Amino acid sequence: MVPTLAGRIQTRLFLLAVIGGLVTAALTPILPVDGPLGDRYQATFVVLAAVAVLGIGWELIYHFLMQWRWEKDWPTLFGLLTLVPEGIVVWLLATRDLVPGLPGPVPTEAFTIHFVLVWLAVWLVANGPMRVPFIHWRFRGGRLL
């Protein structure tokens, strides 16, 4: 899928909500973190929401950078490697108590496992299986609406 700006944002929000939500729901109970399960779920879903909200800003930057590419495409590798800057920013904000709604401190190990697995799942689905239920999606720059 070669994205448009609207398509980037819609795809991110949809996949983080659906795929990210499923991965988070399944993963949270086994993450290496102490505390009641309710608090743990609150923490992981707040982090997921932070990735989605901050992601809108990131998508604006990616869209701008893409303009220098003749093909106006976004290679598969870029979609994977952008987990590094995005992960660092969310981690910095979360560990400095700058993300509202977190019930307590965010352990780095648990954060890394959660963030990387959600990212990989979303990236894999966006690069293939997403086309199966939504036959218009790839021809509309990733727009679902």
Place this chain on the structure above:
Amino acid sequence: MTLLDDSIHTRSAPADRPPLDRFDVWTDEMVDAAGIPLHDVPFVSVGGGMGSFVTVDYLRVAGGVPASDIRVLSNLSHPWQTYEHLTRVSQLPRQKRIRSDSASRPDNLWGFPSFAIQEAVARKSVKPLLQVLFEPVFADFYTPELDMVLKGIEREAHRIGYWDMLVQGEVRMVRRRAGGGYFTILENADGRTAFRSRDVHLAVGYAGLRFLPDMQAFRTKLNDFHHVVNGYEDHEHVYEVLRRRPGTVLVRGGGIVTSAVLERLITDRLKYGSQTQIVQLFRTYYDGRHGSHMWSRRPGRNGFAYQGFNYPKSAWGGQLKARMRRLEGSARAEVYDEIGGTTTAWRRHWQRNLAKARKGGWYHTVGGTIQDMRLDGDQMVARIQHAGGVNDLRVDYVIDCTGLDGDVSRHEVLKDLLQHSGATQNPLGRLDVERSFEVRGAGSGIGRVYATGAASFGGYFPGVDTFLGLQISAQEVMDDVARRGYCRRMGAGRSIAQWFKWANGRPV
């Protein structure tokens, strides 16, 4: 807007033509009186090549249209016949990789699993997957082998009952029917048959090979089809002769066929020791990034303009597609101009071979045009106009790789449609189509004519003459037929169910 000649308005049929042909709109009685057998079917696709296949595949799989409601009228026995011929003669036999994206699968309307996944599974190798991961920055674009593509199409054609829909013969014309719909006249050994349908889809491809005027003049004047050949016609004799004796060949063009021809000539020299001298003539010579704006600069070097595929990737779904969809008339033509020009793919092994040839002093490039060509004994003399003046070049062969002829007025069926059925031409001279690929002005009551493929180039979607472009066009056609209430829409649930049928090879 390109105007047609005045004969549209003052036409008169030759005396030997059946009188029916003179009328723009036919009634059922007229066809009956002419003694032409009539066959009723809701949807007719004319062409029978890749465009017809992809469109009827979409209608069958996504639109839920039964095979009995579709007829494909064609002089071809299988949909990939012309495509395979053109790829073979232009130096892309089945084992070579075509210029097409991994997810651009004519046999699978989801593009999943991609060709790279299929190849990785078949070869038990992660290499194709890594190539997709690293393309195009750290690796060439992954492209599938032609053989895998064609085998997939054959499998899908069986799955959708393609041959149950195919009727072979020459299509002569499509005419509007009084009261709505169309008559399509097919001629074969049984004589003429009229197919009475609600809709007609035209995917007739190119009218033929394109020859620049100087090439055409040379071939016609001297009746010489040996020394001057088109890259899209069988020209094996050139390579055979050049392997037996030294010679000079002038290769004209800078596109993907040129690259394939150069690769063949270079490989023959490196592998079999032929002594061929190669001169490549570019009409436009690119020696760096080029483009009018810092956000629209295409890479170029050594004469070539480089691009992964036929169009920038965003033409098939990204911002270029979205932008073009909103543009009209001259504004749209300007963008076509901006993204136009001949390009080829930057492939590492091609670059290595070109570098060897350049270093060896047996491959030269020049930017210019041919003013004149004449025979001189066994050789030809090409007078080349270039930036530094005019030079005569003695060559043994000229391989013209400047492309195919997309002139719609040179195609029998399209010309007839322009003359009799209200179709018009777009700013680039092809058929003027809506965003849905409906041919503007050719509607007939409840019926519509759709045109996809090369004939619709210049419309709201630029990548029409590509695999993925044919699928995008087919989706638009199917959506329009569904909007009109004549086929189903495919929601997420049915799409998943159909995908599983595809994966298991079960009929639609």
